[in-house]
Amino acid sequence: MKIGVFDSGVGGLTVLRALMDRIPEVDYLYLGDTARLPYGAKSRTTVARYAASSARFLVGEGAEFLVIACNTASALALDAIRDAASVPVLGVVETGANAAQVSSDTRDVMVMATAATVESHAYAAACAVRGLRTIEKACPLLVPLVEEGWIEHPVTSEVLRIYLAELMEQARAAELHPDTLVLGCTHYPLLRTQIERAVPETLQVIDSAAVTAAQVERRLGILRGAVNGARPARFFATDSVVKFRTLGSRFLGRAIDDVELVDLGN
Amino acid sequence: MKIGVFDSGVGGLTVLRALMDRIPEVDYLYLGDTARLPYGAKSRTTVARYAASSARFLVGEGAEFLVIACNTASALALDAIRDAASVPVLGVVETGANAAQVSSDTRDVMVMATAATVESHAYAAACAVRGLRTIEKACPLLVPLVEEGWIEHPVTSEVLRIYLAELMEQARAAELHPDTLVLGCTHYPLLRTQIERAVPETLQVIDSAAVTAAQVERRLGILRGAVNGARPARFFATDSVVKFRTLGSRFLGRAIDDVELVDLGN
Numbered sequence: 001m002k003i004g005v006f007d008s009g010v011g012g013l014t015v016l017r018a019l020m021d022r023i024p025e026v027d028y029l030y031l032g033d034t035a036r037l038p039y040g041a042k043s044r045t046t047v048a049r050y051a052a053s054s055a056r057f058l059v060g061e062g063a064e065f066l067v068i069a070c071n072t073a074s075a076l077a078l079d080a081i082r083d084a085a086s087v088p089v090l091g092v093v094e095t096g097a098n099a100a101q102v103s104s105d106t107r108d109v110m111v112m113a114t115a116a117t118v119e120s121h122a123y124a125a126a127c128a129v130r131g132l133r134t135i136e137k138a139c140p141l142l143v144p145l146v147e148e149g150w151i152e153h154p155v156t157s158e159v160l161r162i163y164l165a166e167l168m169e170q171a172r173a174a175e176l177h178p179d180t181l182v183l184g185c186t187h188y189p190l191l192r193t194q195i196e197r198a199v200p201e202t203l204q205v206i207d208s209a210a211v212t213a214a215q216v217e218r219r220l221g222i223l224r225g226a227v228n229g230a231r232p233a234r235f236f237a238t239d240s241v242v243k244f245r246t247l248g249s250r251f252l253g254r255a256i257d258d259v260e261l262v263d264l265g266n
Numbered sequence: 267m268k269i270g271v272f273d274s275g276v277g278g279l280t281v282l283r284a285l286m287d288r289i290p291e292v293d294y295l296y297l298g299d300t301a302r303l304p305y306g307a308k309s310r311t312t313v314a315r316y317a318a319s320s321a322r323f324l325v326g327e328g329a330e331f332l333v334i335a336c337n338t339a340s341a342l343a344l345d346a347i348r349d350a351a352s353v354p355v356l357g358v359v360e361t362g363a364n365a366a367q368v369s370s371d372t373r374d375v376m377v378m379a380t381a382a383t384v385e386s387h388a389y390a391a392a393c394a395v396r397g398l399r400t401i402e403k404a405c406p407l408l409v410p411l412v413e414e415g416w417i418e419h420p421v422t423s424e425v426l427r428i429y430l431a432e433l434m435e436q437a438r439a440a441e442l443h444p445d446t447l448v449l450g451c452t453h454y455p456l457l458r459t460q461i462e463r464a465v466p467e468t469l470q471v472i473d474s475a476a477v478t479a480a481q482v483e484r485r486l487g488i489l490r491g492a493v494n495g496a497r498p499a500r501f502f503a504t505d506s507v508v509k510f511r512t513l514g515s516r517f518l519g520r521a522i523d524d525v526e527l528v529d530l531g532n
Contacts, residue, residue, distance in 0.1 A: 035308070042301070043505065144410045155428070158421055239309065 004063025040116025270329025306382025
């Protein structure tokens with residue numbers, strides 16, 4: 001069994017990490033479309049074209065199941081990806097919304113995400129069809145803080161405190177009573193401990209990487225065999241192989257030895 | 267006289283703002299290649315292709331002089347732009363290095379810039395040919411802090427304090443005695459007051475927008491006539507016209523009423 005994981009950059013490696021921890025018995029392919037990131041600033045047509053070509057590449061390399069670890073692609077291009085790929089596809093927006101649906105008793109949830117994801121209102125839409133009301137907040141400083149490596153850092157604590165206070169205030173103003181917080185960006189699982197520390201204990205924090213891995217496992221109905229650790233994944237990037245390797249290993253939680261450069265055109 | 271100002275995004279509007287303040291008697295065209303940003307993650311070939319097509323567009327719209335307000339394009343593609351454009355071209359890396367050369371008595375300078383600009387070592391190279399030694403520091407949090415609007419903000423003060431302390435430490439370790447600090451990113455002029463407050467008074471802070479405007483003025487030898495304020499500039503973007511207008515007005519320091527969407531291909 002081969003699972004292909006796709007993101008516009010290295011953030012989706014947090015999803016791959018959760019998958020490798022949870023389902024070590026399969027082979028993984030990871031594609032970071034680093035030459036064409038960020039998808040967030042691009043139109044739906046462009047994102048759909050990029051994501052479809054990326055999905056076709058992974059299927060061509062043997063992927064029998066696709067995990068779309070890119071929020072923008074999940075939000076804007078899931079149908080295009082499903083049309084382009086002949087294999088089952090699961091996107092992080094739907095897995096996050098699925099987990100929120102299970103978690104929330106009040107039916108009110110909060111979402112922290114990048115500006116582009118919030119502007120797409122993809123989480124609000126996915127939550128609405130599941131009967132949930134949603135408050136979304138753009139947190140544009142969190143990705144650069146994570147990429148700077150400032151995880152256990154007073155500046156990050158202070159930024160989180162400000163963002164979370166603004167989010168709670170938004171919820172109050174809208175007269176919602178959220179009991180669930182969805183981390184709607186693949187970089188945020190690295191801040192999960194800090195975020196859980198900063199919110200009331202009654203608030204359930206949904207880590208999109210972990211819940212995606214759990215849902216992939218259920219979807220595949222994998223029979224757990226005796227496996228000695230995960231097999232090495234194959235990594236592909238469309239640009240900046242060195243940056244992918246150095247930055248990516250922080251997200252994956254282990255060294256990335258080899259990254260193959262691929263050209264998917266414009 | 268028409269001056270074309272080019273950047274990959276809205277940051278270069280700080281340069282346009284300085285130009286409009288200093289040389290109000292000319293017409294301005296501004297192009298933000300927002301569909302294809304960020305240039306920083308792209309290869310030299312790709313940046314050269316994008317920058318050349320952008321330069322040709324501005325010349326086609328009547329620009330008789332080009333200011334490259336994009337650090338990456340100035341660093342990687344100035345020759346390609348000069349080949350593509352039939353008009354004089356000035357880039358922010360050379361104007362910053364020119365100003366540092368005039369400012370520095372110790373011949374040692376420090377540069378704060380984005381990760382991509384630092385990785386290109388464009389400032390170090392431009393300073394070296396002018397007889398200056400250089401310490402460069404990537405400051406990846408400053409652009410998102412400016413775009414978040416956190417200018418007079420304790421988090422920004424703390425981030426600047428950390429970055430500046432690390433920069434001074436780098437200089438000490440290299441046994442340099444810098445007396446000049448170049449702000450090597452078009453977003454940083456908005457933080458100039460905060461930066462000047464955080465460094466010793468003896469350190470000269472070079473604001474790339476202001477020194478670029480001064481050097482364009484000298485280059486053009488403009489005869490100052492009686493002018494009633496700046497004429498409205500024309501603005502072009504390759505994507506996200508709304509975002510350009512809202513975010514851009516903060517950089518320009520005045521409202522941007524109209525942005526024309528242009529398609530420069532891939």
